[in-house]
Each structure stands twice: as C-alpha cells, then as structure tokens.
Amino acid sequence: MLQLIVNGIVLGSIIALAAIGLTMVYGVLNFANFSHADFMTFGAYIAFVLNVALGLNIILSFFIAVAIAGALGVLLDFLVWKPMRRKNADLVSLIIISIGLSLIVRNAIIFIWGGSTRNFDLPVQRGIEMLGVTITHNQLIGVGTAILFMVMVHFFLKNTKLGKAMRAISDDINLARISGIDSDKVIMWMWFIGIGLAGVAGILYGLETTIRPNMGWFLILPMFAAVILGGIGNPYGAMVGGMVIGLSQELSMLILPSEYKMGVSLGIMILVLLFKPRGLFGGTKT
Amino acid sequence: MIDYLVAISIIVGIYAIFAIGLNLEWGFTGLINFGHVGFLAIGAYTTVLMNQSGAPIWLSMASGVVLAAFFGLLVGIPTLRLREDYLAIVTIGFSEIVRLFLLNEEWLTRGPMGLFGFDRPFEAVIPFDYNYFLFILVFGSLAVIYLLLEKLVHSPWGRVLKSIREDEDVASALGKDVFRYKIQALMIGSAIAGLAGAFLAFNMQYINPRNFIPMETFYAWIIVVLGGSARNKGTILGAIIVQSFYTGTRYLQDYVPLASHQIAALRVMVIGLLLVLLMMYKPQGLLGRKEELTLGQ
Amino acid sequence: MVQEILKVRDVKKYFGGVVAVDGASFSVEEQTIKGLIGANGAGKTTLFNLITGYYKLDSGKIFFKGERVEQLPTFKKARIGMVRTFQLTKALSRMTVLENLLLGPKMQSGEHIHNIFLRPKIVADEEAGIVEKAIETLEFFDLMHMKDDYAGALSGGQKRLLEMARALMTDPKMLLLDEPFAGVNPTLAWKLVGRIKELKERGMTFLIIEHDMPLITDVSDTISFMNHGRIILEGPPEDVRQDPRVLDAYLGGG
Numbered sequence: 064m065l066q067l068i069v070n071g072i073v074l075g076s077i078i079a080l081a082a083i084g085l086t087m088v089y090g091v092l093n094f095a096n097f098s099h100a101d102f103m104t105f106g107a108y109i110a111f112v113l114n115v116a117l118g119l120n121i122i123l124s125f126f127i128a129v130a131i132a133g134a135l136g137v138l139l140d141f142l143v144w145k146p147m148r149r150k151n152a153d154l155v156s157l158i159i160i161s162i163g164l165s166l167i168v169r170n171a172i173i174f175i176w177g178g179s180t181r182n183f184d185l186p187v188q189r190g191i192e193m194l195g196v197t198i199t200h201n202q203l204i205g206v207g208t209a210i211l212f213m214v215m216v217h218f219f220l221k222n223t224k225l226g227k228a229m230r231a232i233s234d235d236i237n238l239a240r241i242s243g244i245d246s247d248k249v250i251m252w253m254w255f256i257g258i259g260l261a262g263v264a265g266i267l268y269g270l271e272t273t274i275r276p277n278m279g280w281f282l283i284l285p286m287f288a289a290v291i292l293g294g295i296g297n298p299y300g301a302m303v304g305g306m307v308i309g310l311s312q313e314l315s316m317l318i319l320p321s322e323y324k325m326g327v328s329l330g331i332m333i334l335v336l337l338f339k340p341r342g343l344f345g346g347t348k349t
Numbered sequence: 350m351i352d353y354l355v356a357i358s359i360i361v362g363i364y365a366i367f368a369i370g371l372n373l374e375w376g377f378t379g380l381i382n383f384g385h386v387g388f389l390a391i392g393a394y395t396t397v398l399m400n401q402s403g404a405p406i407w408l409s410m411a412s413g414v415v416l417a418a419f420f421g422l423l424v425g426i427p428t429l430r431l432r433e434d435y436l437a438i439v440t441i442g443f444s445e446i447v448r449l450f451l452l453n454e455e456w457l458t459r460g461p462m463g464l465f466g467f468d469r470p471f472e473a474v475i476p477f478d479y480n481y482f483l484f485i486l487v488f489g490s491l492a493v494i495y496l497l498l499e500k501l502v503h504s505p506w507g508r509v510l511k512s513i514r515e516d517e518d519v520a521s522a523l524g525k526d527v528f529r530y531k532i533q534a535l536m537i538g539s540a541i542a543g544l545a546g547a548f549l550a551f552n553m554q555y556i557n558p559r560n561f562i563p564m565e566t567f568y569a570w571i572i573v574v575l576g577g578s579a580r581n582k583g584t585i586l587g588a589i590i591v592q593s594f595y596t597g598t599r600y601l602q603d604y605v606p607l608a609s610h611q612i613a614a615l616r617v618m619v620i621g622l623l624l625v626l627l628m629m630y631k632p633q634g635l636l637g638r639k640e641e642l643t644l645g646q
Numbered sequence: 647m648v649q650e651i652l653k654v655r656d657v658k659k660y661f662g663g664v665v666a667v668d669g670a671s672f673s674v675e676e677q678t679i680k681g682l683i684g685a686n687g688a689g690k691t692t693l694f695n696l697i698t699g700y701y702k703l704d705s706g707k708i709f710f711k712g713e714r715v716e717q718l719p720t721f722k723k724a725r726i727g728m729v730r731t732f733q734l735t736k737a738l739s740r741m742t743v744l745e746n747l748l749l750g751p752k753m754q755s756g757e758h759i760h761n762i763f764l765r766p767k768i769v770a771d772e773e774a775g776i777v778e779k780a781i782e783t784l785e786f787f788d789l790m791h792m793k794d795d796y797a798g799a800l801s802g803g804q805k806r807l808l809e810m811a812r813a814l815m816t817d818p819k820m821l822l823l824d825e826p827f828a829g830v831n832p833t834l835a836w837k838l839v840g841r842i843k844e845l846k847e848r849g850m851t852f853l854i855i856e857h858d859m860p861l862i863t864d865v866s867d868t869i870s871f872m873n874h875g876r877i878i879l880e881g882p883p884e885d886v887r888q889d890p891r892v893l894d895a896y897l898g899g900g
Contacts, residue, residue, distance in 0.1 A: 095434040147629065155381055156628045158437055159574065162383075162567060163628070166621030174614040284445070287438045322453045329442035336431055336439070500763075505748070505756030505773065508741075512749050515738040522698070522732075523816055524724035524752045533759065 065196045067313045073202045073271055075309020076209035078282060081264035082289040082301035083216055084257025090233040090296020091253055092144065094157040098165035099261055100286060103279035106132040106262025107269035108172055115184045129262045136258025137251055139164065144254070145247065165280070173276045180273040205267040212263055213302050219256075220298060229253055233296045285312065288328035292335050294342030303344070355484050357596055362487035363548045365588035368572040369494060369581055370541030376578035377502055378534040379514030381433050384424070384440030385569050387447040388417040388539040390561035392546025394451060394458060397467045397556060406468040410547045417543025421536040429531040444563060451558040463557025467550070487548050494541060495581055502581070510534055564617065571620050574627050577637030586635060594619070651676040651820055651851050652728075657696055657706030666692045668875035669706070674820070679842065679852040681862040681883065684872035685895045690855045691733055693872070694824055698730045699723050711819070725752055727819030731826060733855075735805040739798025743789060746797050746808055747780040750815025780815065786841065787811045803830040807838070820851040827861050839865045863887055871895075
C-alpha cells in the first residue's frame with residue numbers, strides 16, 4: 064500500500080501541475096478547455112523530438128519544449144480565443160472549439176509520430192528501495208520538478224504584478240479592466256504559463272510512464288476532477304485537488320480493479336458537484 | 350455498385366439516427382452531451398446480449414432502446430441541474446466508464462474480443478440480399494423518428510425546450526419545470542441513440558468496445574453542427590456529407606503516399622478543424638438561418 | 647377586506663462575508679402598485695431574486711396569498727401567480743415574438759408529450775385559444791407588427807415590452823418588474839405606465855423597481871425605500887420622495 068501512496072503522489076503532482084493551467088483558464092475565461100490535456104502530450108512529444116531526434120540533453124529539451132508549448136498557447140489565443148472574446152462568444156461555442164483543437168493536436172501527433180509509444184533518451188537507472196517501496200529516479204525528479212514549479216507559481220501569483228493582475232481578472236474581469244489592467248495582455252501571459260505548465264506536466268508524465276498520443280487525453284477526467292474539487296479558478300485548490308485525485312486513484316486499487324481508476328475521478332467529481340459545487344476551497348465561480 | 354451504395358447508405362442512416370438524437374438534446378434543448386456514444390453502446394450490447402441469451406430479436410432491440418433511455422435518466426438526475434459545462438465533463442466520463450465496463454467485464458461482454466453470432470430481424474425469411482432489408486429498416490426508422498421529432502419540436506413541448514436552450518431563467522420564471530423537460534429530452538435522445546446502436550450491431554454483425562470510443566460522439570457533434578443545430582433536415586444532410594468524406598478519404602491511400610493510420614489521423618484533424626471553423630465563422634451550419642445567430646445577447 | 651398578497655418578513659441574505667439584504671420587511675396589498683427605490687447596491691434586485699426564488703434566503707419568511715413560499719422553487723412560484731421580469735432583458739432571441747408569448751400560459755396540455763400524440767385535438771384547440779390571447783396582448787402593447795420577427799431583432803425598449811407581455815400571458819396575480827422603464831424612450835415609458843395602471847384596475851398587483859423618480863412616483867400607490875439591505879421608509883410617493891433620507895441617497899452620492 065505504501066507503494067500505492069508513492070505512485071499516487073507522483074501521479075498527483077503531475078495532475079496538479081496540469082490542473083493549474085486548466086483552472087486558470089476556467090476561472091478567467093469561464094469555460095472548460097477540453098484541449099488542455101492534449102498540450103501535455105504536445106509538450107512531451109516536442110521534448111522527445113529535441114531529446115531523441117536532435118540529441119539535445121534532457122534538461123535543455125525540457126526548457127525548450129515548455130517554451131514552445133507556452134508559445135503555442137499564445138498563438139492559439141491570438142488565432143482563436145481572442146477573436147471569440149471579441150464576438151462575445153458563448154460558453155458552449157468555446158467548449159466545442161476546444162474539442163476541435165483537442166482533436167487536431169492529438170491527431171497531428173499521431174500523423175507525425177504514429178501511435179506507438181516512445182521514450183526519452185535517458186540512461187536506465189535503478190530505483191531507490193526504501194521501506195519495501197521502490198521509487199524510481201524519474202519519479203523523484205518528477206515530484207521534485209512539479210513541486211518546484213508549484214512553488215514558482217505561488218511566488219508568481221502572490222508577488223508579481225502580473226500574478227496579482229491574473230488573480231484580479233479571475234475574480235472579476237470588468238472590475239479589473241476598470242482598474243486599468245490590460246486584460247488581453249494578462250490573458251496572453253496566462254495562456255503562456257498555463258499551457259507551458261501543461262507541457263511540463265506532460266514531460267514529467269512521459270518520464271514517469273511512456274510517451275504516447277493519448278497520454279494527455281487519458282488524464283482529462285482526473286484533471287477536471289482536480290479543478291472542480293479545488294474550486295474553479297483557484298490555482299492552489301487545483302494543486303491540492305490534483306494530489307487528492309492522484310492519491311485516490313492509486314489507493315482505489317485496494318478495492319477496485321485497476322481498469323476503473325478513472326471512475327474514481329468521476330465519482331469524486333460528481334460528489335463534489337452535488338454537495339459542494341464551489342469545491343473544497345471555493346473557486347471564483349459557482 | 351448498387352450493393353456498395355446500399356452498404357454506405359446504411360451507415361449514413363445509422364449515423365443520421367444517432368445524430369438526430371443528439372440534435373434534440375443539443376440543438377433544441379441546449380444540453381452539452383459529450384457522452385452520446387455511451388447510449389449507442391448500451392443499445393448495441395443490450396440487443397446482442399439479450400438475443401444471445403435466447404430472447405427474440407425484436408424484444409432484444411426494444412430492451413436496448415429502453416435501457417438506453419433508462420441510463421439517460423440515471424445520468425440526468427445528478428447532472429441536469431448543474432451548469433452546462435459540468436454536464437459536458439460528466440457525460441464524457443459516463444461514456445468512458447461504459448466503454449471500460451464493456452472492455453473489462455469479459456464474463457459478460459467477452460471484453461476486447463467482442464460479440465458476434467446473433468440474430469437479425471427477419472434474417473431467416475429474407476430471400477434477397479439482407480442489406481436491402483436493412484436499408485429499408487434503417488431509413489424507414491429514420492423517417493418515422495424524423496416525423497415524430499418534427500411534430501414534437503413544433504409543439505408547445507418543443508417550445509419549452511427551445512426556451513430552456515435560450516434562457517433557463519425565463520422558462521422557470523414562466524412556471525416551467527426545467528429539470529423535467531431536460532430529463533425528457535435526454536431520455537428520448539438516448540433512446541434514439543440506443544436504436545442506432547442496435548442497427549449498428551445488425552450492420553456490422555460484430556461489436557466490440559473499440560466501436561464505442563468518444564470519437565463517435567464527436568462525429569455526431571460535427572454532423573449536428575455542420576448541418577445546422579436544431580435543423581433535423583440539416584442533421585441528415587450532415588450525416589451524408591460526413592460519411593461521404595469518411596468514405597472518400599479511404600481511397601486516398603491509393604493516390605497519396607500516406608500510411609492508413611496517417612490518413613485516419615488526417616481525417617480526424619479535418620473534422621477538428623471543421624468544428625473550430627464552423628463555431629468561429631458559421632455557427633448556424635449549412636441549413637441554419639443566419640439571422641437566428643447574429644442576434645447575440 | 648384588503649388582503650396583503652405579498653408579505654416579506656426579516657429576509658436576510660449573505661454573499662461570503664457581505665450582507666446584501668439585512669432583514670428586509672414589507673408588504674404589498676392586493677390590487678396596488680408598490681414602487682421599490684434605492685441607490686445602486688441597496689439590495690433591490692437581490693430582494694427580488696429572494697422573493698421569486700432565484701436566491702435562497704439565509705433567514706426570513708415570505709408569504710404569498712397567505713401561504714409561506716420561501717422554500718418553493720421559482721417555477722412553482724410562477725405557477726401560483728408570482729411572476730417576474732428581469733433587469734437585463736431576457737428576450738428569447740432565437741424565437742419569434744409570437745413564440746415568446748405563446749410560451750407564457752401555464753399548464754398547457756401541449757407541453758406534455760403524451761397529450762401531443764393521444765389528444766391532438768385538445769392540444770390544437772388550446773393552442774388556438776393561446777394564439778388568440780397572444781394576439782390581444784400584442785395589440786395591447788403595440789407589438790403586433792413584429793409578431794413574426796425574431797425577438798433578438800427588437801430594440802431595447804421593445805424587448806422590455808415583450809418581457810412584460812410574456813409575463814402577462816401567464817395570467818399572474820402579481821407582477822414583479824425589475825426596472826421596466828430602463829432604456830425605454832419617454833413616450834413609450836409613459837404609455838407603459840398607462841398600461842400598468844389599466845392592468846391594476848383589472849385586478850393585478852405590481853411591485854416595481856425603478857430609478858426614474860417621476861415615473862415611479864406617478865405609477866405607484868405606495869413606495870418603499872431601501873438602503874443597505876433594509877427597507878428604511880414606506881409611504882405615499884410624494885412623502886417618500888421628499889424625505890431627506892431619500893434625497894440624501896440619490897443626491898448625496900455614495
């Protein structure tokens with residue numbers, strides 16, 4: 064069972080990282096972005112190309128891939144999301160567009176790299192054995208990096224002007240605009256950071272498991288569950304929500320067949336929506 | 350050649366039925382159901398399993414439809430009072446759980462091996478190519494469903510659905526029990542999907558969980574959006590176009606140096622792009638009325 | 647014997663830590679028009695939402711026609727005769743003006759699927775009656791010429807009329823109007839005032855939120871003044887309007 068807890072922490076930190084970007088978009092732009100998970104996959108594949116095809120070392124590949132992912136987020140804001148904001152598009156149109164984008168990204172990856180699984184070019188290392196539990200190097204790196212980024216996000220939100228502006232917009236976009244905040248610019252940075260974080264999460268997930276086209280989409284339900292559990296628009300809630308979901312899914316193997324892990328996320332989500340729709344920590348939306 | 354067209358048309362008809370159910374839920378009532386394929390699966394598997402346990406095929410088919418409607422009720426009760434986007438998320442979860450169940454409960458469904466060896470209506474007595482009968486069955490059903498839905502949609506009941514789509518608050522303020530209507534729309538849409546599932550089983554004579562992935566739901570969505578949501582005629586047109594596109598691209602392989610998985614991927618990319626472009630620039634689809642949608646809020 | 651059709655007692659509503667409505671109490675007598683005024687943020691629309699069931703009360707009681715109703719969902723309140731309009735007009739844009747009105751009447755048999763197929767004649771007859779009533783109402787509000795246009799194409803003022811027309815189709819006992827004159831040109835507004843008074847003569851009760859002083863003073867029998875979530879003052883329009891507290895709230899600013 065201890066092993067399950069370890070695995071749960073690893074999975075949870077990945078979900079938590081990805082959920083931060085998802086909850087920010089949800090809170091600020093007020094829609095559920097179904098393509099978010101596929102940017103995790105995107106990040107992993109870009110890092111893979113840099114690392115394996117171009118031979119760059121993993122750390123460099125990591126940072127370049129994350130930057131590219133962030134850039135893609137900004138590009139899409141410019142091409143798709145901003146024009147839709149101008150049109151005052153309704154919630155449903157945005158959701159359907161995000162589904163379209165998710166299909167495009169995921170299948171572009173299949174088109175280019177095919178459906179088989181890939182791996183980063185890293186030496187195989189033995190894990191650490193402790194208390195009857197195996198922790199692989201990749202898992203340690205994964206959790207460590209995730210925590211590092213979460214701390215960076217916290218610092219950013221609390222202490223930088225941009226971070227505070229993001230929180231203001233998340234609470235009330237009109238009020239924020241009146242106070243002089245350039246919402247378009249802040250939103251652009253939000254996409255950069257949100258999608259970039261998705262890229263980070265994807266790379267870590269690829270490290271922990273393997274790289275395959277459905278890897279992100281596979282986590283879409285747990286990600287949404289984390290966001291809803293933590294309160295929509297609440298990045299800290301998303302972090303905690305992610306950990307809870309990750310742990311619950313792994314620990315559920317004690318009583319459920321492992322194939323139904325996803326059902327755990329769904330179940331938690333439904334319970335939250337029925338009994339505490341604002342999430343455990345209260346989001347910015349009802 | 351005719352045989353080939355008949356075969357393709359049957360698929361068009363099945364997808365048209367599948368999508369018309371979604372159109373009632375989304376086009377007329379405004380419900381974002383991303384789990385529509387789950388009801389397709391329930392219809393298909395119930396029909397096959399019941400028949401394989403000895404029930405006559407018509408009873409099995411009816412059970413498939415009823416069970417699909419019943420699951421529509423089950424899914425609806427906790428979710429239809431929620432915001433529309435929550436419904437989207439939960440319904441995807443629902444259809445995936447259904448698929449996982451079909452994949453893993455091998456004692457019941459034979460898991461990934463799928464099911465084959467079941468009756469089809471009147472199979473023993475049809476003297477000619479069965480496909481011709483299936484064609485009549487599918488399109489006959491489509492016609493009946495179309496007529497029934499058109500009647501419903503143009504009735505006071507349909508009017509309430511539309512008002513819910515436009516603004517639930519107004520519907521409540523006028524005394525309508527919004528939840529009840531949403532449940533009815535979801536149940537009917539799911540029943541229709543269940544019927545499509547039975548027909549799917551008859552057509553392929555073999556079903557397995559891979560037939561019921563979320564992509565099928567999104568095929569229904571592109572059909573509905575392309576044709577013009579809330580236009581049942583448009584849905585049928587959409588089914589024809591999407592299926593032609595699907596079949597047409599199958600032959601690309603002979604002319605283009607791409608592997609089959611790449612063509613499949615390209616196909617889905619086009620559909621994704623179409624969804625994005627339609628919602629951005631022509632949300633009323635092909636047969637929708639432009640004035641209806643430029644009236645914003 | 648004059649009845650109090652609506653009684654609101656000590657209603658409170660909190661949002662997070664903020665008190666929106668802080669123990670509001672008042673009554674509305676049957677077949678009267680009561681105006682509800684107050685500065686922005688005083689809690690008027692919130693109070694409306696509480697009365698009609700869009701928000702849940704944190705505490706307090708609401709009586710309609712003598713029965714306690716605060717627990718009832720909005721649609722049930724509409725069914726017993728309490729109908730509201732909205733501050734931001736909610737015209738059902740993708741439906742025609744006529745369709746908007748046809749939606750109004752309660753308990754239409756055609757709204758039940760089984761009736762559509764099993765009792766088509768009854769549904770058709772009822773529908774014909776509803777169309778007749780709708781046409782009358784459209785004429786009453788001078789909207790007849792737009793009946794087949796999409797509601798979304800109407801001007802702001804026409805949408806306000808549409809909302810009221812639609813609400814009337816439900817055959818309400820009491821209409822709660824949230825800023826019905828906002829954005830409506832003066833001629834139309836005064837015409838509306840005339841219509842409201844006419845409807846009062848026919849037996850309807852009104853509770854109206856409004857900022858335009860001349861209008862609200864003219865149309866109301868009594869006015870309640872709300873500030874900081876409480877009803878501070880009630881009385882005949884002329885008295886209330888000249889009360890220093892009211893002048894202060896409107897002219898003092900803040």
